[in-house]
Amino acid sequence: MSGCGRGEVECLIVHLFLYFIYSTESGKHRNIAEEILKIGNGNISTHIFTFRELAAATKNFRSESLLGEGGFGRVYKGFIETTNQDVAVKQLDRNGLQGNREFLVEVLMLSLLHHKNLVNLIGFCADGDQRILVYEYMPFGSLEDHLLDISPSKKPLDWGTRMKIAEGAAKGLEYLHDKASPPVIYRDFKASNILLDENFNPKLSDFGLAKLGPTGDKSHVSTRVMGTYGYCAPEYAMTGQLTRMSDVYSFGVVFLEIITGRRAIDNARPTCEQNLVTWAQPLFRDKRKFALMADPLLEGKYPIKGLYQALAVAAMCLQEEASTRPLISDVVTALEYLAVPPVDEGSTRHNTRVNSQTSDRTTGGEIDVRSHGACEGEQ
Numbered sequence: 001m002s003g004c005g006r007g008e009v010e011c012l013i014v015h016l017f018l019y020f021i022y023s024t025e026s027g028k029h030r031n032i033a034e035e036i037l038k039i040g041n042g043n044i045s046t047h048i049f050t051f052r053e054l055a056a057a058t059k060n061f062r063s064e065s066l067l068g069e070g071g072f073g074r075v076y077k078g079f080i081e082t083t084n085q086d087v088a089v090k091q092l093d094r095n096g097l098q099g100n101r102e103f104l105v106e107v108l109m110l111s112l113l114h115h116k117n118l119v120n121l122i123g124f125c126a127d128g129d130q131r132i133l134v135y136e137y138m139p140f141g142s143l144e145d146h147l148l149d150i151s152p153s154k155k156p157l158d159w160g161t162r163m164k165i166a167e168g169a170a171k172g173l174e175y176l177h178d179k180a181s182p183p184v185i186y187r188d189f190k191a192s193n194i195l196l197d198e199n200f201n202p203k204l205s206d207f208g209l210a211k212l213g214p215t216g217d218k219s220h221v222s223t224r225v226m227g228t229y230g231y232c233a234p235e236y237a238m239t240g241q242l243t244r245m246s247d248v249y250s251f252g253v254v255f256l257e258i259i260t261g262r263r264a265i266d267n268a269r270p271t272c273e274q275n276l277v278t279w280a281q282p283l284f285r286d287k288r289k290f291a292l293m294a295d296p297l298l299e300g301k302y303p304i305k306g307l308y309q310a311l312a313v314a315a316m317c318l319q320e321e322a323s324t325r326p327l328i329s330d331v332v333t334a335l336e337y338l339a340v341p342p343v344d345e346g347s348t349r350h351n352t353r354v355n356s357q358t359s360d361r362t363t364g365g366e367i368d369v370r371s372h373g374a375c376e377g378e379q
Contacts, residue, residue, distance in 0.1 A: 046111050047123030051130050054078065058089050067141070070192070072102050072208055077137065080122075086137040087122055094129050102208025103131040109207040113180055117172030119195055119205040138195035138203065143169075143254075148191055148263050156297035159306065160341055161200050162258045166310075167335040168202040169194050173251060173328045176210075177244045185211045185242055189250035190231050190264070191257055211242060230264030230275065235322050245322040251331065252317025256280055259310055261295030277318055284315040306338055313338075 057078035058065045065076040073092040080087055092103055103124075110121035125132040140146070143165060146157050157165075169189075176184040187209040194202045233249035236242055253264050256276055262269075264276045273279045283289045290311055294302060313334050319325045 046107070046121050047134070049123050049125040049132070049134060051125055051127040051132070053080075054089055054125055054132055054134065057081075057087065061089075061091065070206070072206075078134070080134075085122075086139075088135045088137050090133045090135065092131040092133070094131065100131060103133065105210060106133055106207045109184065109210050113176070113184065115172060115175040115179075116201075117168045117175065117203055119203040135205065138205075139198050140196035140200065142192045143194040143196060143202065143258075144191040146196065147257060147261060150297075156261075156295070157200075159298060159302035160339070163306070163310070163335065163339040165194065165196070165200060165202045166255050166258050167332070167339040169204065169254070170251060170328060170332045170335050172202070172204040173247055174332050176204075177247065177328050182212050183244060185244060186247050186250075187211055187242065188228065188231075189247055189254060190228050191254055194254070228264075230277075233322065234320060243322060244328065245325050248317050248325045248328055248331070249322070251328065252314050252325075253277060255310070255317065256314045259295065259307070259314060260293050261297055280314075280318075284311065309334070310338055 055061065057080055058076040061074075061076055065078065067075045067077050067088060069075070073090055076089045076091065078087045078089045079085070092100075103126075107121070107124050110118065114120075119138065120136040121133065122136060123134045125134070146154065147162075150156060173186060173189065176186055186204065186207070188206060189204075193204060193206045195205050196202055231250045231253050233246040236246045236249075253276065256262075257264060260276070260280070262273075262276050262279075265274060266276070267274055280293065283293055287308065290308055291304070293311060294300075294307055313326075313331060316324075316326050317331065
């Protein structure tokens with residue numbers, strides 16, 4: 001794209017952000033959809049819907065079509081007759097600056113970044129003050145629905161499916177961190193943002209908080225702290241300094257949720273168990289207690305070595321010091337192996353692959369269960 005030497009995503013976001021500030025501060029109202037296409041210079045292929053089309057698709061945004069509700073608006077199931085396609089329609093809250101920013105960022109991010117583990121943006125609507133995003137419909141909902149909000153009628157996720165979901169979600173992050181130019185920091189990695197298709201293949205959704213990562217000799221980007229409590233990396237929460245390792249920490253929290261079936265923050269539990277990471281840290285240091293961390297709904301149906309190594313991966317991602325966490329590419333390497341059904345429970349094949357190939361290239365450390373010693377004060 002001409003004039004965008006630092007990468008299409010970065011160039012477009014800068015242009016649109018300047019447009020957004022100009023239009024809101026001056027009181028001038030231009031057609032945002034036209035502006036997006038103009039700045040995109042032919043690189044944005046998503047469809048522009050009218051509000052009338054989406055009202056028809058969702059039966060006038062009826063409550064019966066409501067799939068869920070979040071901080072930025074509501075999501076409805078819709079049907080586009082012209083393409084014979086089920087879709088998810090996210091209508092952003094029209095009040096406030098944040099909704100507009102999320103809309104612009106998400107349209108650009110998902111129009112220019114494409115991967116099998118990122119949700120597909122089909123189109124958008126910017127009629128008047130409406131800000132609506134149209135995605136592919138993910139029939140199995142979110143990971144949260146199957147892991148943390150599971151109804152009695154739903155079958156709990158088995159171990160293999162959990163590892164498959166973790167692997168795919170990690171590959172989505174890997175694409176953002178290592179393939180996108182400049183790198184993209186997702187900033188809102190959590191179970192409710194991991195959507196599942198009918199085969200439990202995961203896709204990351206909701207890119208409204210995503211940020212372009214540091215380039216050149218910069219080590220971080222400074223930004224206002226945003227995200228979901230319980231998932232934010234400690235250094236980001238304290239300083240506002242955002243790096244790719246911030247996403248790795250959030251991945252560790254979600255991976256721990258996948259293993260344990262516990263929420264990152266659960267105020268219904270005893271005080272000492274309300275924060276998942278705080279509860280898990282002493283247990284990480286005592287291999288004898290690893291089995292206590294497995295989700296009871298698994299009913300013991302998991303490879304014990306796979307459990308040990310999955311917990312080791314989670315523990316490394318949750319290191320207090322960002323520099324000691326593994327790269328997401330190393331996490332993917334480990335999960336690719338853990339997602340393969342074990343041939344023999346007594347085999348040492350898991351240990352060999354994970355310990356030898358998941359080195360942290362920054363620190364020289366390894367994702368290795370043996371690095372976590374006994375827990376002080378734990379009985």
